[in-house]
Amino acid sequence: MKLSAGIILAGFAVLWDKMVRSDREMAAIRQITLPYNPNRDFTFHDDFIIIKKNDDLQVFSSRCTHLGCIIRSIENEKLICPCHGSTFNSDGHPEKGPAVKPLKKLAYQLDNSNQQITIEL
Amino acid sequence: MNWLKHIWSQTTWGQITIALFLICCVSGIFIAIPFDVERPYESLSQIMIANPSASFFRNLHYWSAQLFLVFSLIHIYDHFKKKEGIRIRKGIWLRLSIGVLIIFLAMLTGFLLKADADSLQARRILDSLIAGIPFIGNLLAYSLLGKEESFQLIYVHHIATFTIFLAIIIFEHARKIWPRWGELLVVTVVITLLSYLITAPLHDNLNPTVKGPWYFLGLQEILHWLSTPSISLLVVFLFVFLIYLVPFGDARNVFISKRSLLILTILYLLLTVIGLFFRGPNWQWIWPLEQDYSYKALPQMRISPLNLSPDIPPEKVISSPLIDGHKESCVVCHDNVQGFTASHNPQAIGCFSCHGGHPFESDKNQAHAGMLLAPGNLADANRSCGTTNCHPEITSRINTGLMATLSGMISVDRFVFNERDNPDLLTTVHHLGNSAADEHLKNLCVRCHLGNPKTEAGPVTEKSRGGGCIACHLNYDQNALLGNAIHKDNPKDTTYLGFHPSIDLNVTNDHCFGCHSRSGRISTNYEGWHETTLEVKEARNNKHFRIVEDARVFRFVQEDVHHKLGLECIDCHNSYELMGDGTFYTHEEMQVNITCEDCHFSGNPNLIPQNELDQESAIIASLRFGSVTGRNFIATEDKNRPLINTYFKNDTAFFLSKDSKKLHQLSPPAEICTRGEAHNDLSCSSCHTAWAPSCLGCHNEYDPTEAGYDMYTNKEQSGSWVEYIGEFNAHLPALG
Numbered sequence: 066m067k068l069s070a071g072i073i074l075a076g077f078a079v080l081w082d083k084m085v086r087s088d089r090e091m092a093a094i095r096q097i098t099l100p101y102n103p104n105r106d107f108t109f110h111d112d113f114i115i116i117k118k119n120d121d122l123q124v125f126s127s128r129c130t131h132l133g134c135i136i137r138s139i140e141n142e143k144l145i146c147p148c149h150g151s152t153f154n155s156d157g158h159p160e161k162g163p164a165v166k167p168l169k170k171l172a173y174q175l176d177n178s179n180q181q182i183t184i185e186l
Numbered sequence: 187m188n189w190l191k192h193i194w195s196q197t198t199w200g201q202i203t204i205a206l207f208l209i210c211c212v213s214g215i216f217i218a219i220p221f222d223v224e225r226p227y228e229s230l231s232q233i234m235i236a237n238p239s240a241s242f243f244r245n246l247h248y249w250s251a252q253l254f255l256v257f258s259l260i261h262i263y264d265h266f267k268k269k270e271g272i273r274i275r276k277g278i279w280l281r282l283s284i285g286v287l288i289i290f291l292a293m294l295t296g297f298l299l300k301a302d303a304d305s306l307q308a309r310r311i312l313d314s315l316i317a318g319i320p321f322i323g324n325l326l327a328y329s330l331l332g333k334e335e336s337f338q339l340i341y342v343h344h345i346a347t348f349t350i351f352l353a354i355i356i357f358e359h360a361r362k363i364w365p366r367w368g369e370l371l372v373v374t375v376v377i378t379l380l381s382y383l384i385t386a387p388l389h390d391n392l393n394p395t396v397k398g399p400w401y402f403l404g405l406q407e408i409l410h411w412l413s414t415p416s417i418s419l420l421v422v423f424l425f426v427f428l429i430y431l432v433p434f435g436d437a438r439n440v441f442i443s444k445r446s447l448l449i450l451t452i453l454y455l456l457l458t459v460i461g462l463f464f465r466g467p468n469w470q471w472i473w474p475l476e477q478d479y480s481y482k483a484l485p486q487m488r489i490s491p492l493n494l495s496p497d498i499p500p501e502k503v504i505s506s507p508l509i510d511g512h513k514e515s516c517v518v519c520h521d522n523v524q525g526f527t528a529s530h531n532p533q534a535i536g537c538f539s540c541h542g543g544h545p546f547e548s549d550k551n552q553a554h555a556g557m558l559l560a561p562g563n564l565a566d567a568n569r570s571c572g573t574t575n576c577h578p579e580i581t582s583r584i585n586t587g588l589m590a591t592l593s594g595m596i597s598v599d600r601f602v603f604n605e606r607d608n609p610d611l612l613t614t615v616h617h618l619g620n621s622a623a624d625e626h627l628k629n630l631c632v633r634c635h636l637g638n639p640k641t642e643a644g645p646v647t648e649k650s651r652g653g654g655c656i657a658c659h660l661n662y663d664q665n666a667l668l669g670n671a672i673h674k675d676n677p678k679d680t681t682y683l684g685f686h687p688s689i690d691l692n693v694t695n696d697h698c699f700g701c702h703s704r705s706g707r708i709s710t711n712y713e714g715w716h717e718t719t720l721e722v723k724e725a726r727n728n729k730h731f732r733i734v735e736d737a738r739v740f741r742f743v744q745e746d747v748h749h750k751l752g753l754e755c756i757d758c759h760n761s762y763e764l765m766g767d768g769t770f771y772t773h774e775e776m777q778v779n780i781t782c783e784d785c786h787f788s789g790n791p792n793l794i795p796q797n798e799l800d801q802e803s804a805i806i807a808s809l810r811f812g813s814v815t816g817r818n819f820i821a822t823e824d825k826n827r828p829l830i831n832t833y834f835k836n837d838t839a840f841f842l843s844k845d846s847k848k849l850h851q852l853s854p855p856a857e858i859c860t861r862g863e864a865h866n867d868l869s870c871s872s873c874h875t876a877w878a879p880s881c882l883g884c885h886n887e888y889d890p891t892e893a894g895y896d897m898y899t900n901k902e903q904s905g906s907w908v909e910y911i912g913e914f915n916a917h918l919p920a921l922g
Contacts, residue, residue, distance in 0.1 A: 132415050135307065
């Protein structure tokens, strides 16, 4: 009896997991293209931050690596998480905790002729 | 009153909790009618502005839920205290223990459904925390929160999953779901009163402080200290486990469980107090006496009785624009105000982002409470011009500029008074004390710092001093001037409300005049005017004289050649010179980086191509001149700052006046200026200055009987430094 119940429950759990995985995959956005302004040193979007330092361009996920809060403010060239105060430098490295991991780097393609940037999310 | 005493003597915490649960459920059904889960934040703001009845039900739902949590915890404590009361089967007690967690989840999902800045960040934290659980984290997180942009699943869990679970648990535990009429009546009265007086909070999405619900501020504080946040989940489960352990085992285990719970609860309460009262923007520590403490740290809740007949027609709210995702009561009434530039159009940024007040109020007086009449004063610039979405990079550095610190003026004055042995010491106007030099400055000089607040509506005039951002960026057109004048004559006339002064980049000589027609008098000298000791009546109707608003009389001598060509102060000075560049300077010559040679160069100029402009210069250039793609801008030799109104093309340098847009070709210096090395150590002004003002016999004296004025605090005082004028001269300047 208990074994049968266990098997049925396990079956439901597998189905539950498959359902969620499949739904998440459908919901995932793979890339986004938007206008690129070369004069902006820091560009904040909901999901990413574009940082231009001299001629070097980097795109980071705007999610704090501590608990995923969106970072959207900068003070003295430091990115600061509003929820718990983690601070990252302009290379995405944590300078003050609680975050210990660097911001996730995102791949991008720059189309200079059309001033557009495509970011892989 | 006897019936009240009877209820009080008969009731239990559990009875009150059940009554609160019932009110919470019923009010939840009512608030579900206007609430739109597809547009949660917008619909809540709309409810608050235009639908006071719905707002009341929302408040009822909010307050009954908060008190349900509080009374549930008191009820548990009461159970533990009265040990004999705990005779519950293990299975039921396990479900009750889990029920404590479910209460928090029901509350938290309600908090998430606001979808404001607080809620969105809380959702991400919850998502990350649950996803961090090994193996099943992602599955649980997605099953609880659903798709990132959707609130549907959270809504379902809030109104069904957790609520039904709690209803079952309550029934299983109490063997009843209906409270007694007496308790229900008393609790309803109390909650109704609370709901009428205090509106449930909604973040304005502008305040930089992000906080979770009050009962999770302790957890937020714990997370601030934890680099491995999943540990916090262990603390949560430890709480639940300890609750489960309390009724079982021998007396020693029960004692340990209870004491552990008590200690953990007290510690958690302490952390909650820290999170609630001592944490501000970016979760930084903040003391209650700090500037803007209540705005930065405390929940934006206040006693403001509901206005059941709102001043705002609902149909106007529907058609009003969305400001940062929400409706704003200000733009519903002030819907046709003219005078703005596109970037400050209230249809895009609202009124609240500059003027403060209460954007979700339906009552006129309450909506206007606490407004800033003149946004941009430096004391509150971080709440207006400097909010995250606007110009924080400027307001964070403007206080380093000399126009805000007056460092050189103060330092030299103290040196002259023999109070310091060095005229180059760094200081600020905010550190003035009561020494003779400092009193001298306060009586005669320091009205001109940017931090001196503008306190009245009206244009920048020759008498204006200070005013923060709007000292330079405020412009009244004819309509706004007329409206302001009518309003001054007749305060009840509301014509002025239709015409707003413009906040823009048209920084004219008139903006500089108030302060810079004093001291070195560069504003008047530049335009060719030299101050005299004449009386107004002696100079009236004489075109060779100019009478300024403070009744000083100036004589025309000779204007600067640049002024003759139509150039204004702003044509040469860039944003980093005027608004500071983040570095504290002791003297003006260190902060100003433009020189004559930057425009009048020989050889090749220092250039910056358009695509390498810094962000601020690029924005200003495009706002002033439209597309500047492909331009090569001349940059200053000192600090390499781009002069955004210049460009170099086909070996020729051009200069555009910033306000008039008049084009000039820049000429190189005369051949004699650069021939050989004879003039290498001379500045251009050595030869090209036609005249400079000086004064003979001017002196200052302290008069203890004089009625004085402290220009820093803007308060009258007895005893003052007095300025005595001798003779003003306009001669060639002395070299050296």
